[in-house]
Amino acid sequence: MQLIIVVISIILTGCSMVNYEVDNVTYTAKGKNQRVKFIILHYTACDDKISIDTLTKGNVSSHYLITTHKWDPIFQLVPENERAWHAGISSFQGRSNLNDTSIGIEIVNLGVSETEGGLKLHPFHESQIRKTAYLIKKLSKKYKIEPKNILGHSDISPGRKIDPGPLFPWERLHREFGIGAWYDSIDFNFYYDSAIFGIYSTENIQSEFKRYGYDMEVSGEWSEKDKKILKAFQLHFRPKNISGEIDLETFAMIKALNHKYR
Ligand SMILES: [Zn+2]
Structure with missing residues:
Protein backbone atom coordinates (compact mmCIF):
# COMPACT_ATOMS: atom_id res chain seq x y z
CA MET A 1 0.00 0.00 0.00
CA GLN A 2 2.81 2.40 0.97
CA LEU A 3 4.65 1.62 -2.26
CA ILE A 4 1.54 2.48 -4.30
CA ILE A 5 1.26 5.86 -2.51
CA VAL A 6 4.93 6.64 -3.22
CA VAL A 7 4.54 5.72 -6.91
CA ILE A 8 1.39 7.85 -7.21
CA SER A 9 3.06 10.83 -5.50
CA ILE A 10 6.12 10.57 -7.82
CA ILE A 11 3.83 10.53 -10.84
CA LEU A 12 1.84 13.48 -9.53
CA THR A 13 4.95 15.55 -8.70
CA GLY A 14 6.42 14.84 -12.13
CA CYS A 15 3.30 16.08 -13.85
CA SER A 16 2.67 19.27 -11.94
CA MET A 17 5.16 22.01 -12.77
CA VAL A 18 5.43 24.66 -10.09
CA ASN A 19 5.04 28.25 -11.35
CA TYR A 20 7.99 30.18 -9.94
CA GLU A 21 7.99 33.93 -9.79
CA VAL A 22 10.41 35.81 -12.09
CA ASP A 23 11.71 39.02 -10.53
CA ASN A 24 13.06 41.50 -13.11
CA VAL A 25 13.25 44.47 -10.74
CA THR A 26 15.55 43.65 -7.80
CA TYR A 27 18.76 43.03 -9.77
CA THR A 28 19.46 44.44 -13.20
CA ALA A 29 22.69 44.07 -15.19
CA LYS A 30 24.74 46.91 -16.66
CA GLY A 31 26.55 44.74 -19.23
CA LYS A 32 24.10 44.74 -22.14
CA ASN A 33 23.33 46.64 -25.32
CA GLN A 34 20.59 47.14 -27.86
CA ARG A 35 20.14 44.47 -30.52
CA VAL A 36 19.09 47.14 -33.02
CA LYS A 37 22.04 49.21 -34.25
CA GLY A 178 17.77 65.87 -39.22
CA ILE A 179 17.86 62.20 -40.17
CA GLY A 180 20.90 60.16 -41.23
CA ALA A 181 24.41 61.31 -42.02
CA TRP A 182 25.47 64.12 -44.33
CA TYR A 183 28.72 66.11 -44.50
CA ASP A 184 28.96 69.80 -43.65
CA SER A 185 29.95 72.05 -46.57
CA ILE A 186 32.62 73.81 -44.52
CA ASP A 187 34.47 70.48 -44.08
CA PHE A 188 33.82 69.46 -47.67
CA ASN A 189 35.28 72.75 -48.95
CA PHE A 190 38.34 72.29 -46.78
CA TYR A 191 39.10 68.84 -48.16
CA TYR A 192 38.12 69.72 -51.74
CA ASP A 193 41.72 70.61 -52.37
CA SER A 194 43.90 68.76 -54.85
CA ALA A 195 46.99 69.51 -52.76
CA ILE A 196 45.50 67.55 -49.81
CA PHE A 197 44.14 64.84 -52.12
CA GLY A 198 47.61 64.52 -53.66
CA ILE A 199 49.32 63.53 -50.44
CA TYR A 200 46.87 60.72 -49.70
CA SER A 201 47.98 57.27 -50.82
CA THR A 202 45.45 54.67 -52.00
CA GLU A 203 45.93 52.94 -48.65
CA ASN A 204 45.14 56.16 -46.76
CA ILE A 205 41.96 56.67 -48.76
CA GLN A 206 40.88 53.06 -48.34
CA SER A 207 41.37 53.51 -44.58
CA GLU A 208 38.93 56.43 -44.67
CA PHE A 209 36.19 54.27 -46.20
CA LYS A 210 36.91 51.47 -43.74
CA ARG A 211 36.82 53.94 -40.86
CA TYR A 212 33.41 55.19 -41.94
CA GLY A 213 32.08 51.62 -41.88
CA TYR A 214 32.35 50.27 -45.41
CA ASP A 215 33.79 46.77 -45.73
CA MET A 216 36.89 47.93 -47.65
CA GLU A 217 40.27 46.24 -47.48
CA VAL A 218 43.27 48.48 -46.99
CA SER A 219 45.43 46.90 -49.70
CA GLY A 220 46.94 49.86 -51.57
CA GLU A 221 45.19 48.84 -54.79
CA TRP A 222 41.66 49.45 -56.00
CA SER A 223 40.05 46.02 -56.38
CA GLU A 224 36.74 45.26 -58.11
CA LYS A 225 35.15 44.96 -54.67
CA ASP A 226 36.47 48.41 -53.72
CA LYS A 227 35.00 49.91 -56.89
CA LYS A 228 31.61 48.46 -55.95
CA ILE A 229 31.95 50.12 -52.55
CA LEU A 230 32.87 53.44 -54.19
CA LYS A 231 29.75 53.10 -56.36
CA ALA A 232 27.61 52.37 -53.28
CA PHE A 233 29.07 55.42 -51.54
CA GLN A 234 28.42 57.64 -54.57
CA LEU A 235 24.90 56.23 -54.92
CA HIS A 236 24.26 57.49 -51.40
CA PHE A 237 26.19 60.79 -51.40
CA ARG A 238 26.63 61.72 -55.08
CA PRO A 239 23.92 60.00 -57.12
CA LYS A 240 24.43 62.26 -60.16
CA ASN A 241 27.86 60.82 -60.86
CA ILE A 242 28.27 57.16 -59.94
CA SER A 243 31.64 56.34 -61.46
CA GLY A 244 33.03 53.76 -59.06
CA GLU A 245 36.33 55.66 -59.22
CA ILE A 246 38.00 57.74 -56.55
CA ASP A 247 38.19 61.44 -57.40
CA LEU A 248 38.66 64.72 -55.55
CA GLU A 249 34.95 65.21 -54.85
CA THR A 250 34.45 61.67 -53.49
CA PHE A 251 37.60 62.08 -51.41
CA ALA A 252 36.35 65.37 -49.94
CA MET A 253 33.00 63.77 -49.08
CA ILE A 254 34.41 60.79 -47.18
CA LYS A 255 36.94 63.03 -45.37
CA ALA A 256 34.21 65.51 -44.39
CA LEU A 257 31.96 62.67 -43.17
CA ASN A 258 34.73 61.14 -41.04
CA HIS A 259 35.54 64.56 -39.66
CA LYS A 260 31.92 65.06 -38.57
CA TYR A 261 31.11 61.52 -37.38
CA ARG A 262 34.37 60.44 -35.78
ZN1 LIG B 1 16.80 45.72 -50.46
Whole structure:
Protein backbone atom coordinates (compact mmCIF):
# COMPACT_ATOMS: atom_id res chain seq x y z
CA MET A 1 0.00 0.00 0.00
CA GLN A 2 2.81 2.40 0.97
CA LEU A 3 4.65 1.62 -2.26
CA ILE A 4 1.54 2.48 -4.30
CA ILE A 5 1.26 5.86 -2.51
CA VAL A 6 4.93 6.64 -3.22
CA VAL A 7 4.54 5.72 -6.91
CA ILE A 8 1.39 7.85 -7.21
CA SER A 9 3.06 10.83 -5.50
CA ILE A 10 6.12 10.57 -7.82
CA ILE A 11 3.83 10.53 -10.84
CA LEU A 12 1.84 13.48 -9.53
CA THR A 13 4.95 15.55 -8.70
CA GLY A 14 6.42 14.84 -12.13
CA CYS A 15 3.30 16.08 -13.85
CA SER A 16 2.67 19.27 -11.94
CA MET A 17 5.16 22.01 -12.77
CA VAL A 18 5.43 24.66 -10.09
CA ASN A 19 5.04 28.25 -11.35
CA TYR A 20 7.99 30.18 -9.94
CA GLU A 21 7.99 33.93 -9.79
CA VAL A 22 10.41 35.81 -12.09
CA ASP A 23 11.71 39.02 -10.53
CA ASN A 24 13.06 41.50 -13.11
CA VAL A 25 13.25 44.47 -10.74
CA THR A 26 15.55 43.65 -7.80
CA TYR A 27 18.76 43.03 -9.77
CA THR A 28 19.46 44.44 -13.20
CA ALA A 29 22.69 44.07 -15.19
CA LYS A 30 24.74 46.91 -16.66
CA GLY A 31 26.55 44.74 -19.23
CA LYS A 32 24.10 44.74 -22.14
CA ASN A 33 23.33 46.64 -25.32
CA GLN A 34 20.59 47.14 -27.86
CA ARG A 35 20.14 44.47 -30.52
CA VAL A 36 19.09 47.14 -33.02
CA LYS A 37 22.04 49.21 -34.25
CA PHE A 38 21.11 49.91 -37.88
CA ILE A 39 18.11 50.99 -39.90
CA ILE A 40 18.25 49.67 -43.45
CA LEU A 41 16.18 51.21 -46.22
CA HIS A 42 15.03 49.35 -49.31
CA TYR A 43 12.78 49.71 -52.29
CA THR A 44 10.67 46.74 -53.27
CA ALA A 45 11.13 47.03 -57.08
CA CYS A 46 7.48 46.04 -57.61
CA ASP A 47 3.98 47.44 -57.06
CA ASP A 48 1.98 47.54 -53.82
CA LYS A 49 0.16 44.24 -54.23
CA ILE A 50 3.19 42.18 -55.23
CA SER A 51 5.25 43.87 -52.49
CA ILE A 52 2.71 42.90 -49.83
CA ASP A 53 2.47 39.32 -51.14
CA THR A 54 6.24 38.88 -51.36
CA LEU A 55 6.95 40.33 -47.94
CA THR A 56 4.20 38.46 -46.12
CA LYS A 57 4.10 35.08 -47.87
CA GLY A 58 7.62 34.45 -49.11
CA ASN A 59 10.93 33.90 -47.35
CA VAL A 60 11.84 37.59 -47.40
CA SER A 61 10.36 40.12 -45.02
CA SER A 62 10.89 43.51 -43.42
CA HIS A 63 9.83 45.07 -40.17
CA TYR A 64 7.99 47.90 -41.90
CA LEU A 65 6.40 48.49 -45.28
CA ILE A 66 5.48 51.85 -46.77
CA THR A 67 3.07 51.61 -49.70
CA THR A 68 2.41 54.19 -52.40
CA HIS A 69 -1.06 55.01 -51.01
CA LYS A 70 -1.04 58.31 -49.19
CA TRP A 71 -3.77 57.30 -46.72
CA ASP A 72 -2.37 53.86 -45.90
CA PRO A 73 -0.78 53.50 -42.48
CA ILE A 74 2.83 52.38 -42.13
CA PHE A 75 2.46 48.60 -42.03
CA GLN A 76 4.47 46.63 -39.48
CA LEU A 77 5.06 43.08 -40.72
CA VAL A 78 7.58 41.78 -38.17
CA PRO A 79 7.89 42.73 -34.46
CA GLU A 80 10.99 44.82 -33.79
CA ASN A 81 12.41 42.27 -31.34
CA GLU A 82 12.37 39.57 -34.02
CA ARG A 83 14.64 39.27 -37.06
CA ALA A 84 13.21 40.15 -40.44
CA TRP A 85 14.88 38.72 -43.55
CA HIS A 86 15.70 41.81 -45.56
CA ALA A 87 19.47 42.30 -45.62
CA GLY A 88 20.96 39.00 -46.86
CA ILE A 89 24.76 38.89 -47.22
CA SER A 90 25.77 42.22 -45.75
CA SER A 91 28.38 44.02 -43.67
CA PHE A 92 29.09 47.41 -42.11
CA GLN A 93 31.24 48.65 -39.23
CA GLY A 94 32.85 45.22 -38.88
CA ARG A 95 29.51 43.48 -38.47
CA SER A 96 28.09 40.99 -40.94
CA ASN A 97 24.61 39.46 -41.32
CA LEU A 98 22.88 42.73 -40.59
CA ASN A 99 19.52 41.00 -40.24
CA ASP A 100 20.68 40.31 -36.67
CA THR A 101 21.22 43.92 -35.73
CA SER A 102 18.91 46.01 -37.90
CA ILE A 103 15.38 47.10 -38.58
CA GLY A 104 14.39 46.89 -42.24
CA ILE A 105 12.06 49.35 -43.93
CA GLU A 106 10.76 48.49 -47.40
CA ILE A 107 9.36 51.32 -49.51
CA VAL A 108 7.19 50.41 -52.47
CA ASN A 109 8.89 51.76 -55.58
CA LEU A 110 9.45 50.22 -59.00
CA GLY A 111 13.16 50.96 -58.82
CA VAL A 112 14.80 50.89 -62.22
CA SER A 113 12.80 49.68 -65.21
CA GLU A 114 13.79 49.29 -68.84
CA THR A 115 11.75 51.29 -71.33
CA GLU A 116 12.15 51.94 -75.06
CA GLY A 117 13.80 55.25 -74.23
CA GLY A 118 16.32 53.59 -71.90
CA LEU A 119 16.43 53.02 -68.15
CA LYS A 120 13.71 54.76 -66.16
CA LEU A 121 13.94 55.67 -62.47
CA HIS A 122 10.80 56.05 -60.39
CA PRO A 123 10.63 58.89 -57.87
CA PHE A 124 9.28 58.27 -54.38
CA HIS A 125 5.92 59.76 -53.42
CA GLU A 126 5.99 62.70 -51.04
CA SER A 127 3.88 60.75 -48.51
CA GLN A 128 6.45 57.92 -48.59
CA ILE A 129 9.27 60.30 -47.79
CA ARG A 130 7.34 61.85 -44.91
CA LYS A 131 6.32 58.44 -43.51
CA THR A 132 9.91 57.19 -43.81
CA ALA A 133 11.21 60.28 -42.01
CA TYR A 134 8.62 59.88 -39.23
CA LEU A 135 9.44 56.20 -38.76
CA ILE A 136 13.23 56.65 -38.78
CA LYS A 137 12.96 59.52 -36.31
CA LYS A 138 10.92 57.37 -33.94
CA LEU A 139 13.14 54.29 -34.27
CA SER A 140 16.47 56.10 -34.05
CA LYS A 141 15.33 57.83 -30.87
CA LYS A 142 14.06 54.58 -29.36
CA TYR A 143 17.23 52.58 -30.13
CA LYS A 144 19.71 55.50 -30.04
CA ILE A 145 20.89 54.75 -33.57
CA GLU A 146 23.87 56.75 -34.83
CA PRO A 147 23.12 58.90 -37.91
CA LYS A 148 25.64 57.03 -40.06
CA ASN A 149 24.00 53.70 -39.18
CA ILE A 150 20.92 54.72 -41.12
CA LEU A 151 21.83 53.12 -44.42
CA GLY A 152 20.65 51.85 -47.75
CA HIS A 153 20.73 48.19 -48.73
CA SER A 154 23.36 49.25 -51.29
CA ASP A 155 25.67 50.50 -48.51
CA ILE A 156 25.73 47.15 -46.73
CA SER A 157 25.67 44.91 -49.84
CA PRO A 158 27.70 46.88 -52.43
CA GLY A 159 27.49 45.54 -55.97
CA ARG A 160 24.78 43.06 -55.00
CA LYS A 161 22.05 45.62 -54.25
CA ILE A 162 21.36 49.18 -55.44
CA ASP A 163 18.25 50.00 -53.42
CA PRO A 164 16.87 52.41 -52.30
CA GLY A 165 18.50 53.78 -55.47
CA PRO A 166 19.76 57.13 -56.79
CA LEU A 167 16.45 58.94 -56.32
CA PHE A 168 16.24 58.32 -52.60
CA PRO A 169 16.55 61.78 -50.99
CA TRP A 170 19.24 61.18 -48.36
CA GLU A 171 20.37 64.82 -48.38
CA ARG A 172 16.82 66.11 -47.99
CA LEU A 173 16.13 63.72 -45.08
CA HIS A 174 19.18 65.10 -43.33
CA ARG A 175 18.53 68.79 -44.03
CA GLU A 176 14.79 68.82 -43.50
CA PHE A 177 14.30 66.21 -40.78
CA GLY A 178 17.77 65.87 -39.22
CA ILE A 179 17.86 62.20 -40.17
CA GLY A 180 20.90 60.16 -41.23
CA ALA A 181 24.41 61.31 -42.02
CA TRP A 182 25.47 64.12 -44.33
CA TYR A 183 28.72 66.11 -44.50
CA ASP A 184 28.96 69.80 -43.65
CA SER A 185 29.95 72.05 -46.57
CA ILE A 186 32.62 73.81 -44.52
CA ASP A 187 34.47 70.48 -44.08
CA PHE A 188 33.82 69.46 -47.67
CA ASN A 189 35.28 72.75 -48.95
CA PHE A 190 38.34 72.29 -46.78
CA TYR A 191 39.10 68.84 -48.16
CA TYR A 192 38.12 69.72 -51.74
CA ASP A 193 41.72 70.61 -52.37
CA SER A 194 43.90 68.76 -54.85
CA ALA A 195 46.99 69.51 -52.76
CA ILE A 196 45.50 67.55 -49.81
CA PHE A 197 44.14 64.84 -52.12
CA GLY A 198 47.61 64.52 -53.66
CA ILE A 199 49.32 63.53 -50.44
CA TYR A 200 46.87 60.72 -49.70
CA SER A 201 47.98 57.27 -50.82
CA THR A 202 45.45 54.67 -52.00
CA GLU A 203 45.93 52.94 -48.65
CA ASN A 204 45.14 56.16 -46.76
CA ILE A 205 41.96 56.67 -48.76
CA GLN A 206 40.88 53.06 -48.34
CA SER A 207 41.37 53.51 -44.58
CA GLU A 208 38.93 56.43 -44.67
CA PHE A 209 36.19 54.27 -46.20
CA LYS A 210 36.91 51.47 -43.74
CA ARG A 211 36.82 53.94 -40.86
CA TYR A 212 33.41 55.19 -41.94
CA GLY A 213 32.08 51.62 -41.88
CA TYR A 214 32.35 50.27 -45.41
CA ASP A 215 33.79 46.77 -45.73
CA MET A 216 36.89 47.93 -47.65
CA GLU A 217 40.27 46.24 -47.48
CA VAL A 218 43.27 48.48 -46.99
CA SER A 219 45.43 46.90 -49.70
CA GLY A 220 46.94 49.86 -51.57
CA GLU A 221 45.19 48.84 -54.79
CA TRP A 222 41.66 49.45 -56.00
CA SER A 223 40.05 46.02 -56.38
CA GLU A 224 36.74 45.26 -58.11
CA LYS A 225 35.15 44.96 -54.67
CA ASP A 226 36.47 48.41 -53.72
CA LYS A 227 35.00 49.91 -56.89
CA LYS A 228 31.61 48.46 -55.95
CA ILE A 229 31.95 50.12 -52.55
CA LEU A 230 32.87 53.44 -54.19
CA LYS A 231 29.75 53.10 -56.36
CA ALA A 232 27.61 52.37 -53.28
CA PHE A 233 29.07 55.42 -51.54
CA GLN A 234 28.42 57.64 -54.57
CA LEU A 235 24.90 56.23 -54.92
CA HIS A 236 24.26 57.49 -51.40
CA PHE A 237 26.19 60.79 -51.40
CA ARG A 238 26.63 61.72 -55.08
CA PRO A 239 23.92 60.00 -57.12
CA LYS A 240 24.43 62.26 -60.16
CA ASN A 241 27.86 60.82 -60.86
CA ILE A 242 28.27 57.16 -59.94
CA SER A 243 31.64 56.34 -61.46
CA GLY A 244 33.03 53.76 -59.06
CA GLU A 245 36.33 55.66 -59.22
CA ILE A 246 38.00 57.74 -56.55
CA ASP A 247 38.19 61.44 -57.40
CA LEU A 248 38.66 64.72 -55.55
CA GLU A 249 34.95 65.21 -54.85
CA THR A 250 34.45 61.67 -53.49
CA PHE A 251 37.60 62.08 -51.41
CA ALA A 252 36.35 65.37 -49.94
CA MET A 253 33.00 63.77 -49.08
CA ILE A 254 34.41 60.79 -47.18
CA LYS A 255 36.94 63.03 -45.37
CA ALA A 256 34.21 65.51 -44.39
CA LEU A 257 31.96 62.67 -43.17
CA ASN A 258 34.73 61.14 -41.04
CA HIS A 259 35.54 64.56 -39.66
CA LYS A 260 31.92 65.06 -38.57
CA TYR A 261 31.11 61.52 -37.38
CA ARG A 262 34.37 60.44 -35.78
ZN1 LIG B 1 16.80 45.72 -50.46
